[in-house]
Amino acid sequence: MNDPFARLPEAASFTLTSSSVTDGAAWSPDQWAGKDISPQLSWSGAPLGTKSYAVTVYDPDAPTGSGFWHWAVADIPADVTELPEGAGDDSGSGLPEGAFQLPNDARAARFLGAAPPAGHGVHRYFVVVHALDVESLGVPADATPALLGFTMTSHVLGRAVLVATAETPGAERLEVSRLIPAAADDVFAVLSDPKGHVDIDASGMLIDAEGDRVEKEGDRFVVHMDREALGDVPLGKYDVEVVITRFVPDEEIAWTVEGRIRPPVRHIYGYRLEPAEGGTLVTSYYDWSEVGEEWKRRVTFPVVPGSALKATLGILERTVRRRAVSHP
Structure with a gap:
């Protein structure tokens, strides 16, 4: 099974919780495509020296050969430890000052809900808060989430991970x-x-x-x-x-x-x-x-x-x- 962290440097773990979804459980209808409401996230216990955070939502099971990025947020200040549900709308209305959304794989700078192909089985959605050792990664606002991930690699102090799931039943x-x-x-x-x-x-x-x-x-x-x-x-x-x-x-x-x-x-x-x-x-x-x-x-x-x-x-x-x- 594809592990998105398999070839990344090891990093300390810290705690991530959500009132929108439980780790290992299915997304609620609000987090599916069509409603596209980003989940509420709270985190704690980040490593000492954390200067900013990034948040990503990634589906490694998408039938693309490269997975599918649903959400990417960069430059969240170190004193922020929560994002409200719906923060990832078109305007990023719930994001703290200084943070910004990168275009997802549908090229929209917002949260895109789950939409696994019918009959393709259960997809996993890795919701990750990355604790970083810099205040800003310096990536442009139109960068891809993959570029964000590449840039983060040498700056990650810790990762807080929650995995949600979704499945679209096939024809019966x-x-x-x-x-x-x-x-x-x-x-x-x-x-x-x-x-x-x-x-x-x-x-x-x-x-x-x-x-x-x-x-x-x-x-x-x-x-x-x-x-x-x-x-x-x-x-x-x-x-x-x-x-x-x-x-x-x-x-x-x-x-x-x-x-x-x-x-x-x-x-x-x-x-x-x-x-x-x-x-x-x-x-x-x-x-x-x-x-x-x-x-x-x-x-x-x-x-x-x-x-x-x-x-x-x-x-x-x-x-x-x-x-x-x-x-x-």
Whole structure:
């Protein structure tokens, strides 16, 4: 994991606290992009000989190759040990006399809130108060935070560090569509038939199904599975129950699967049907937004890739055609 201090000279540590965020905890909504309110900071115990401070907020996890600087403040007088929340606005209204903000990596001289890319995981934000042995670093107001950091290197007596976090969840749903040259009721007839699920399976895991054609939400049927066909997880042969979660005749059907493991995972599979020129536009979707955190920690989602959904739609078209020939 990238340590922004790994190749910097060692420095004494001192105490940094904040009423806006706790060390190791997530930023509050105020410190996210859009609100862009800089955190309240208080520090104490700086090394003897401190003549000024600098404050930086840096995300080493940003997908840039060089991280992302969210805030940089230089030349804070040595007798200042606190910045109020919101000090880093466009005018630096809460900064003490003599201190100034450098442009962040968005080239704005202010605090810029967190905005990690969706699905990129947890980002860390190193909030650092640097105790320096000079009253002014002499960097120009339009300098980059990287230049500020380079200039500070030989003047740092101590660092007070607080790490905040932020994460933007990624998409939790896959959808693929295909125009099937058949009426919606013919397509729906396959999807509401337990054996139809076996017929259109693209994984090779579904061996057979038992149960009546489903007619409403809450209906169930049993599917005989064979995980040995994939050779990836040692589950062998087992049964699962398919539970219908949405049922709108000729328009939409969705279900979840319950097996031996409890609690159930609660991912949802479904099909949405729309009349279209030349047949029916069929959208296959896989939704794992209702999956509990326990499962999300144990399993990497999605467990079914979009390519498998596309393959199943192709098999669905073939199955609908075959059934139409068998049962004219």
